[in-house]
Amino acid sequence: MVKAIDNRRVRKNLPIVPEGATQRRSDRDTLARLWPYLWTYKWRVVAALSFMICAKLANVGVPLLLKNLVDRLAPNASSPQALLVVPVGLLVAYGLLRLSTSVFTELRELVFAKATEGAARSISLQVFSHLHALSLRFHLERQTGGMTRDIERGTRAVHSLISYSLYSIVPTLIEVTLVLSLLAVKFDMAFAWITLSALVVYIAFTVTVTTWRTRYRREMNELDSKAHTRAIDSLLNYETVKYFNNEAFESHRYDEALERLRRAGVKSQQTLSLLNAGQQTIIAVGLIAMLWRATEGVVAGRMTVGDLVMVNAFMIQLYIPLNFLGVIYREIKQSLTDLDKMFTLMLREREVADAPDARPLLLKGHGVQAAPSVRFDHVHFAYDPARPILHDVSFEIPAGQTVAVVGPSGSGKSTLARLLYRFYDVQQGRITVHGHDVQGLTQDSLRRAIGIVPQDTVLFNDTVAYNIAYGRPEATREEVEQAARAARIHDFITSTPGGYGTMVGERGLKLSGGEKQRVAIARTLLKNPPILVFDEATSALDSANERAIQAELAAVAQGKTVLVIAHRLSTIVNAHEILVMEHGRIIERGTHPLLLGANGRYAQMWRLQQAGEHGQGQLGPQG
Known part of the structure; x- marks a missing residue:
């Protein structure tokens, strides 16, 4: 009061x-x-x-x-x-x-x-x-x-x-x-x-x-x-x-x-x-x-x-x-x-503020949150007016489907996730969720509907349990452990002397990169939102853990609207649609087989990665 x-x-x-x-x-x-x-x-x-x-x-x-x-x-x-x-x-x-x-x-x-x-x-x-x-x-x-x-x-x-x-x-x-x-x-x-x-x-x-x-x-x-x-x-x-x-x-x-x-x-x-x-x-x-x-x-x-x-x-x-x-x-x-x-x-002005008539995003359907469609409609964006990032980007993620975005560093892939979260507002075009322009929705309701596993994971200087439960603070201990199992980190946690009470240190520096990433996956799975964003979600994991977690993520993504940002193409071959970005533009789009058959930029990236993985496999025994 x-x-x-x-x-x-x-x-x-x-x-x-x-x-x-x-x-x-x-x-x-x-x-x-x-x-x-x-x-x-x-x-x-x-x-x-x-x-x-x-x-x-x-x-x-x-x-x-x-x-x-x-x-x-x-x-x-x-x-x-x-x-x-x-x-x-x-x-x-x-x-x-x-x-x-x-x-x-x-x-x-x-x-x-x-x-x-x-x-x-x-x-x-x-x-x-x-x-x-x-x-x-x-x-x-x-x-x-x-x-x-x-x-x-x-x-x-x-x-x-x-x-x-x-x-x-x-x-x-x-x-x-x-x-x-x-x-x-x-x-x-x-x-x-x-x-x-x-x-x-x-x-x-x-x-x-x-x-x-x-x-x-x-x-x-x-x-x-x-x-x-x-x-x-x-x-x-x-x-x-x-x-x-x-x-x-x-x-x-x-x-x-x-x-x-x-x-x-x-x-x-x-x-x-x-x-x-x-x-x-x-x-x-x-x-x-x-x-x-x-x-x-x-x-x-x-x-x-x-x-x-x-x-x-x-x-x-x-x-x-x-x-x-x-x-x-x-x-x-x-x-x-x-x-x-x-x-x-x-008194600093909010660059991104709710409109006076902003309304909450309602996704209820039969007692649960229904997966919405997400659409980018002729989006132009620049962090600095002198350096545009996105040029006339248009695509749609149909409700309950997965769209993956690939491309070289600096092509604007992670910017898509930031704009969807409304960390920034677009200068031209619009982004809609469930048919509603995100600038007409309350930020709180929009972000409650989205879960993200970021490329760079930063943890609070608190316990492992606290960091996982941060995805849904009211969650029970059983739900926290269930999310940890899905992220393949439960066994590691229980093997430590402090268990779920282990302190992770400033920004999570006591954990390895892969461990931090699995904690980030666990807290996003615990949040269980209808929209998921995976921004290089498994980039810090070894191949065995990556394959196991990819299977878990695929199961969790069923019935949800998913945006996957990836460098490793082998992780997105089953996406409903793959977008290839370069210099802030979509230069190719289609399914994995279709893009390979087109023999364009995606096919070239695929061949390079396959050759690189084969070369690394040959290097191991020689080392």
Whole structure:
């Protein structure tokens, strides 16, 4: 419920940022985007503000009591009884006020903690969901290390922003207003003007210098993200680094990034020292002016010693939080910058989005999902306008039949699967499933109807059982094992010490290529969709396992609509139709016998592969 409210409120009046675009918005815009998340917890916001005001009223009352206590203890006190009774009462009241300040402060933080944590959770979840909704193009171009760093800093920024603004800036402003009012009413306006002048100079200096040095902090963050990205990228490609003995090269590249980060950090610290020195100078001048004025009043008889103590206590209470204003302001500015980066991710436009009137794909027939027909109708497509991939591609996969696509690398075969999944939208022509244009269907219903075994299998860093069950998370253990048997990997799994609880490692690197591919086949078989896409589904398998799994796949494909993308022609000889692609065009089509009889490009590929397999068979004994 909260998530739905957040989505509606946050997106209602906000611009959409096209993919690839970056735009730095004002701090006010960033705060406006954050506010709806907090306002979801209205009563907590109001209660926290009330407790904060009570805490500041109690805090301002402390110097007033201190003044009365000092004056009562003066040598000219009226009676010995007063010297005993009155100070005791004032001391008790003083202690109660001090305690009240702490109690109200803790109540404020206790009440508002749920709002802070809830807002951070809602924002993080929405960013996570939106990143999954963005197009494949975005994820192919992203820098994982830098992006995760931005999300991490953005989530932390929610806590920092609320902490510094609600717990530091706003209370200090309330206290300054109360103190200035008291000084102006109780004494002459000079005290208020001195205090106000010192505060104005202090704040102006702090804001000016902090704004100037924010660029150094922003540069540090950018360099930190680059260094983190470089480290993550190198560690993810650990094997490649080892293959080419480039550990020293990677360390040198990382050290270059760290050196730039170090120089930016030193510059940031130098400017921070300048800021702190200037702040202390302004505080010292203001404090001296106030105490000089108060001392002069005591000597002239206009003020008591208690008044002098009260003024000094007020100044200390004001300048202690102001002493950290530079740090607080810098952190608030940095938190706003970090939060804006995360909001920018959330506002990235989806390249592939459901149409407003998109409808779900319904394939029910006699209680089960009926296999639909799939049609590519004069499809033109290019990832980059300067380099077209598909040229006027038209073919149909009749319901319940298998169509195979073959051709050299780069001919556009895998692009067909990406377009069918709607990872991208075609520039011209259309793709239909069950007679419906896929751009008029909801992506969720379309993808639920399709299962794919990709050419490059990537697994989650979790157990074998988790990765197989990912095809249908609600599946039972028996169904998972049945899918593993069909993919000819059950015996291997049970032979390992951990069985189905064996961890596969980052991206499945603890498994061989063939084992990963069989896990991918198992999870697709477990999903059991009416449309299947096999993109080189058995390319990493040995001949014996390939023949066994091909038989299983053929049995599973019965009654389903199947698109097979293959290099090895022996795996698709039984397809209902074979398409030969070259340079993004279909140059031949027909059954296996028909294409061999035509003696064209397919026949040539067949002869080359047969000769290659025969040659490999002869090479084995000689080796």
